[in-house]
Amino acid sequence: MKLPWRMMMMTTRGRWRKPYLDFQCLSLRLPSNPPIRPYSAESHPQMSADLVKIMEQKMTSIELRTAHLQRLMNQPEMTAADYGRANKELRKFGGSMELIMELRAKQKEIDSLRTLIDECPEDKDMRDMAAEELSNAMEDENRLHHLLLKALLPKDDADERDCILEVRAGTGGEEASLFAMDIFKMYEKYSQKNGWKFEVVDIMESDLRGYKEASGSISGPGVYGKLKFERGIHRVQRIPVTEKSGRVHTSAVSVVILPQADEVDVQLRNEDLKIDTYRSGGAGGQSVNTTNSAVRVTHIPSGITVAIQDERSQHMNKAKALKVLCARLYEIERSRIQASRSRLRTEQIGSGDRSERIRTYNFPQGRVTDHRVGITCHSLDDMMQGEGLDIFIDALLLQQEMDAVASFGSL
DSSP states (O other): OOOOGGGOOBOTTSOBOOOEEEOSSEEEEOOOOOSSOOOOSSSOOOOOHHHHHHHHHHHHHHHHHHHHHHHHHTOTTOOHHHHHHHHHHHHHTHHHHHHHHHHHHHHHHHHHHHHHHHHOSSOHHHHHHHHHHHHHHHHHHHHHHHHHHHHHSOOOTTTTSOEEEEEEEOTTHHHHHHHHHHHHHHHHHHHHHTTOEEEEEEEEEOTTSOEEEEEEEEESTTHHHHHGGGOEEEEEEEOOTTOSSOOOEEEEEEEEEEEOOOTTTOOOOGGGEEEEEEOOOSSOOTTTTTSOOEEEEEETTTTEEEEEOSSSOHHHHHHHHHHHHHHHHHHHHHHHHHHTOHHHHHHSSSOOOTTSEEEEEETTTTEEEETTTTEEESOHHHHHTTOSTHHHHHHHHHHHHHHHHHTGGGO
């Protein structure tokens, strides 16, 4: 379910008030109180002159950078690596450049209509017709300004990437392991409903067949950008299957969402890797405990270790382990860069730290509460089937965009 900008409302004195929505399945109170009104194509009042001026500067910068990259790519002496980097940056500007070109054409149309009105002072029919067209053109210009504003807001370069999902049982013993399995399957079902590819990377089961640890690979357009706010502590309150007296226990699992890296982001050197093979453990079956198919990869400089035994093939387990290792190394580098930019940290919704409780699943009351944006959904069973998760995700993305708009002028 999409949460539109127009749910933000102004009082008669022109001051912001916090929005309040009351649907059948949720109540929402967003804590942010931004000084600048968020804009969108659905609701676009006239922008302030200062904001338009800032946008014009950014648009000019994009136009100049795009022209420079195009000249570089046309040079015959350019190496393949340099060409790839330039082409990647050029693609990043593609959507903005299309809007800029459309806006420039609309501005020329507006100038022509104004000139026509000035040159026909005595032709009332012509002036009326031109004035109507001018009004429509100015509405289109305003709409394009708002679309461009959204396109120019700071974005995480990793948002369009695939991701690695890691779920680990925390406090709560076997109940935490069982809930970790439920959470892992919830994301699997949510991925399937979105048409994404979900691939199990590795699962370490508990005695009751819950998941002590589980990891998966999720592939599709904009996967990391949709799921990145899911990382953190997910708390569950319910009666465990092992509880005979009917008491409600509280357990927790940690969820980690890592953007998948490619060879350009992370370059693994053979001398930095220690690769061990060993026999898979498990409940039995063909090739389990009979061949050295399990793989443990250790990155010596960082000390990170990834062990995979999910596949029967040693080569497939090695490939999965290297994929997870690359994702972890890429996230470490991203975190290092972000830690040096305090302004970017303040724009995030929650730190994503594993010690942070982000959501509570209360089974006796059939509700799920996200503590970052104050949303409570009373359709817990549907949520665990992969339904309704967009309620939380859209609200978090909305909050991120509101914060980015509020700080746009100072970027």
